[in-house]
Amino acid sequence: MMSARDKTVESAPPIRIAHAGSGALLLDAAGSSFSDQIQEHIWAFSREISKEACVTEVVPGMNNVLVIYDPLHPTAGTVRDILLHNWANATPGSVSGRAFEIPVHYGGESGEDLAAIAAFCGLSSEEVVRRHTQATYRVAAIGAMPGFPYLSGLDPAIAMPRRDSPRARVSAGAVIIGGSQTGVMPTTAPSGWHIIGQTEIKLFDPDRVEPALLAPGDIIQFTVAGIEE
Amino acid sequence: MIEILSSGATNTIQDGGRRGHLDIGVSMGGAMDISAFGAANALLGNPADAAVIEVSMFPFRLRFHRDTNVAVTGADCMPAVEGRIMPPCWAWEAKQGEILVLSPPTSGARAYVAFGGGIDVPKVLGSRSTDLKAGFGGWEGRGLMRGDKLSLVPVDVKRIRGLGYGGLPYGEEKLPLVHPDSVAEVRAIPAAEYDSFSLGTREAFWQEVWTVTKDANRMGYRLSGATLRPKSTLELLSHGIVPGTIQIPPSGQPIIQLADANTCGGYPKMATVIQADLWKLAQMPVGGKLRFQECDVVSAIDALRIAKEFPNRLASALSYLAG
Structure with missing residues (x-):
């Protein structure tokens, strides 16, 4: 037995x-x-x-x-x-995640790679945004930068391999796609991911009791605050 | 109190680093050259984790606003006080009003300036280290600038008499690149994707003389040399990395992740520089040359044990001399 x-x-x-x-x-x-x-x-x-x-x-x-x-x-x-x-x-238990909405300005100067992703994926920019906002994401892990959420749930149709060489400066609040993952920059830092938009949500503050806004298990929904070509 | 008279944006307050926050993406940080950092505090009888100034941009000048024990270790930057030049890795008592000048180093790249008691800045997430990338810790989360006035932790320190004293932090090893033609030997342990590179590529990795490019800071160094590519394209899920991780991005030119590196990465990993050799990278200037030497875990741990014992041995030797 x-x-x-x-x-x-x-x-x-x-x-x-x-x-x-x-x-x-x-x-x-x-x-x-x-x-x-x-x-x-x-x-x-x-x-x-x-x-x-x-x-x-x-x-x-x-x-x-x-x-x-x-x-x-x-x-x-x-x-x-x-x-x-x-x-x-190890016995997986239930992780009760909180729900967050993140409004994003897609495309334009603050989302300079949106057109490149659309071209790579053979979709229109609007369709990339639609697919990015339609999915529900779960915070799988926090890392790379303080408070940076690794999210699962990206539509594979809008995935794109990371850049050959990272950019030296990507601004805080940049909404990005790298490989089959998406995320939001918590601070201005180098990154090899593609920038599709910008949000004003503050993901990290060392003076907060819980410095990172998000934790593994949390549920994220991106919403459209605006789209520019 | 001490006052910064001239500095560069990369000169920061550092201690032994931040622990226990990698899982929220906060880098370890801390002194890049742990050996020189440990020696600076040991020379002064400070707590091992006392905060110091890490200087990587020269010249650097400061004024003492009271009599203060001070030690300068790491890169040989000819520390000068009122025209007197101190030997490398030296401790002495500076007098109120004196000015300390560190000049561009003749060897090494980073100098450590420790003060009796250590620098008194608030701890953020358990450490006084400056996290430049995230903009917190140290002095207002930024590099030191002219006019900054730093307090010292008030402790009853024994005055250092006469000319002072010294103690070399690296045992038998010399600073790398004392000679412009010298090549530093940096030991590394093969990492997760090592076998994803062909035998020839792996050999090239170990045999190549790599050059530190100008993309070199506390986050990491980009190297130039042979172009390395895996047998087939790898797109990995993001994973935790440690300082010393040598990644091979699609450009084929290695990146060594260091103290302020992102806590996670996604590029394939060829090898990891052993902890006991990270100081060599810290002391390597732009244009510096290095070769990686394959190392096993047992040798790496032996080397680490010796490196960790050094500040204690220095401190006990000093207390023996002091009687």
Whole structure:
């Protein structure tokens, strides 16, 4: 007879583990496209593994998670086994996300790549905007920049590979698409993603009790504040 | 109190860095050259994490508004006080009214100026480090400018007598690029997409002499040299990265992510520079040359242990000398 625990072991998604230097391991469960189910496993694993004595930081990504540990800690030698055990036994729970609406000025000077995405995808600019606002997105992870949300749910028809070389300066509030992902710039910074619009929502403030506005599990809807060619 | 007389926008207040906020996208930050930073505080008997000034734009000048113990480590920038030039990695007592001048370095790229007690700025998210990208921490979230007046943490510090004293932070190793022709050896561990590059491409990565381009700052360095491409195009989902991550973007020219790097990235990763060698990158100027040397995890941990012990050894040697 199969115990509940064996069943859990069976249902954990397969992972690849790679070194990220001598004090971090990257666990990658990504398949050919993003999976919400795998992401729930990532969240559950991240909550548990952060309690381990040698673990100093846990960075959930998109269907992957970077675990940083102190390589000089006494239990660091067995960290790989600890990770594998926790991965197999992580039990995804319900994450109750809050709902946010983000109004966007699409195109024009503040959305300079909208036309390029439309051309790449063989759609009109209006159709790209329609598809971008029609989808409902879920915050999969926060990262890259302070408060930057990685969102799942982008319509694959408006995906476009990242730029060959990042731009040195993309303004705070820029709404962007990179590969099969979309997001909003929380600060002015370099980025290799394409800019389709601009919003006034402030995603990060270090003086707030919760500096990041959004958290994993939150639900996002983009709305049209305006469209320019 | 100390007053900044001349500075550049990239000269910032830094400490040991920000911990525990990578999961909301906040970079680790902190001193780029942890060895020189540790030595500066150790020379003064400061707490190991006391805030210092990281200077990467020269000349840099400041005035002491009271008698203050001070240490300058890292790049050799001929620290001068009233015409006296201090040796590299040196601690002494500066007198009220004196002016300290750091000149463009003869070797290295970043100098660390520590003060008895450390610089007193509010901690933001647990650290006094300046996050230039996000614009918080340190002094008003920005680089130091003429006229800025910095307070020091009030502590009862022992006065340094006579000419002062020193202690080299790097053991047997010399600063890279003491000689314009020298090539720094930077150890790195193969990373997640290493096998996505052909054997020939991997060999080119290890054999190439890479040049630091002018796109080099606290976020990362872009290198120029051979063009590296994976066996087939990789479009990865975004994932957490650590300082030292060497990415190969579609342009084929490597980027090394450093202290203020984004916490996540999406480019394929060839290797990760070991923590014990990150200081070499911190001390490499634009045009500097380096070669990557393949390293295993065990050797990397040994090197890290030695690097981490250094400030403690320096501090205990100093307390032994002080009797």
